[in-house]
Amino acid sequence: MTTSDAFISIRSVSKFFGGFRAIDDVSLDIGQGEFFSLLGASGCGKTTLLRMLAGFESTSSGEIFIDGQPMSEVPPHRRPVNMVFQSYAIFPHLNVQDNIAYGLRKQKLPVARRLEMVEEMLDLIKLSGYGSRKANELSGGQRQRIALARALILRPKVLLLDEPLGALDKQLREQMQLELRALQRQVGITFVFVTHDQEEALTLSDRIAVMSGGRVLQVDTPAGLYEMPKTREVASFIGNMNFFRGTVRRNGSAMAAVETEGLGTIPIPVEQITKPDGAPVQVALRPEKFALSATRPDGTLAVEGRLRTAAYLGERSHFYVSIEGKAEPVAVSTPNISRGLDRADSQSGQALWLSWSPDAIVILDTD
Template identity: 50%
Template sequence: MAAKAIGPVRRSFAPWNDPNAKPFIEFRNVTKTFGDFTAVDDLSLGIYEREFFALLGPSGCGKTTLMRMVAGFEEPTRGHVLLDGQDLVGIPPYRRPTNMMFQSYALFPHMSVWENIAFGLKQDGMPKADIVARVDEMLTLVKLEQFAKRKPHQLSGGQRQRVALARSLAKKPKVLLLDEPLGALDKKLREETQFELTDLQMRLGMTFLIVTHDQEEAMTVADRIAVMDRGKIIQIATPAEIYEQPNSRYVADFIGDINLLEGRLSSVGAGGAKLECVGTGATVDVAQDVSARVGDQAWFAIRPEKVTISLTPPADPNVNAVSGEVWDIGYLGDVSIYHVRLATGATVKSTITNTTRLVERPITWEDKVWLSWTRDGGVVLTR
């Protein structure tokens, strides 16, 4: 039986919870070095058929190197990369059932949209009638039928991105590799295209592997995310699990906004723990099983939207509560972020959704306020 998901999921699809399911793409103890630099460090990973999988991390963490090893542009120094049970070592890129869509799109400027999409099919010697049918199918898929005769410079950035996507899909690869595919688009178009990508991937039933440093992009499109750092995978989980249950300070801090407060465990028991928190100057009560001992150093992590801000102490005696002074306020349109300075000198952030228009702010600069959160609002991290 599949594990109960944390947070919303896009679809009923979780082969990683099935002990009998076999990965479609598999990295087995893969290491890749460039001289003295280790880009990928003894990494093992399984990606399943029809999964939209994201490799997420900062520049230089090894995510692009992993993708290039699937494509055949790099070979592992040690270990094995398998696709559908076949070891890919020694197989040239053009013989692999994969295709890559690059950030730059790499469209031929002298060719029309139609010719760009048809190029790879012609190289493979596909019959002319089949090429016509396939290109027309791809143009319909990406909704560019009326732009077939235009050259790339006559298209918008979003349209060029769609041409590159259609060209990548035309050969019907088993795996589509997406290397920062939306990086050249403006924010609004990028957000729209993310949802189009997920819908397209589900319709086609293909395996998509995307490399990105954009956490929002990974959270939007992926079934699972692998957060990477220095050639290693720090955590693999669904977007909701990565956000709500990070396994380390690195993941908590990399994904979204977070309050991280240091302390020491004063109590550890079944279903709960208490943390003497230096940042809050109080004991934080958490509804969580913690694999650590009393006296161990730990950090309390809580998202700003889980922290309630008010002018009066909370009525519920079972919540965690501390007092402070509003130090700064960030207005972002849909939300306002309050930076509250505590008596300890630590700053805790709280987010309020702006549900009404043109209403006088009830809490403002230099107000004395209370911050509160439930026992299950945050998590204790021990690394």
């Protein structure tokens, strides 16, 4: 994505709280209609960045553009964005209908039209008939939807969501994720979504920015982030990952390989690696990319190991396998296609073979 067609453009933005650097030179482009997530552990700066988009925090340096307009001089109540707060911030002295219509007051609409719009929103969030309920008569999920409706009724160019599902229980959260995603497609508004839950970010987003220490580590699609993390930090934040130290081996320009501790020499397509011969690299492999077998499988890369521990998790099982040349055991995750953990090779100390396909490996920038 280039700067020119970016709908939200964050240009070299930093934010200091006293001497603390909350946001460290962040540049991001978000496209129109995109479901974009800011993902990171608490304190990584994701909420600060969101609040800067809303206008509740000023930028210490840099500029934010929304739809081509610089935002630094625009106060929060004049920005073309609306926010869904983590606490939902439902006005306790107003009923559902007045909460949803709150922002319409400025538009000086006839009362009938306003009610009609509120009814449409109630319909959209599947709460028709709840208009006269008081805020304290609502459940968490209902409050969340009303906060959403209250923002969406204003047709903002961008909807900002600050961990809106964090307070819900697991089942409701999963249901709301689906609804949120469907709603976003339906209304076509750009969503910027803050979460610390990587699974939620993967499920919902078109693209995700992984943040840490006020910086953006990587911006990519969910699959891109999961399958091709650039750094060890990103790789370990999203899902589980096995890391191996390796050395680049080049043989002219046709072939390249990585000599990896424990896994031997793995051939790599030349274009995947820019490092010169002999350079140290980090090699990463997801636990589910390994296959386990009792005997050496034919035709794939494989290495023999010894089972340390096995855990049955229902839909899948986790194994920790020691291999020669690597101190920590390798984590392996396999789907339980057959019933239960009834494998003959699941006893501790059992010898077994690990195999993987060479295109499953990830070469990380060393850090």
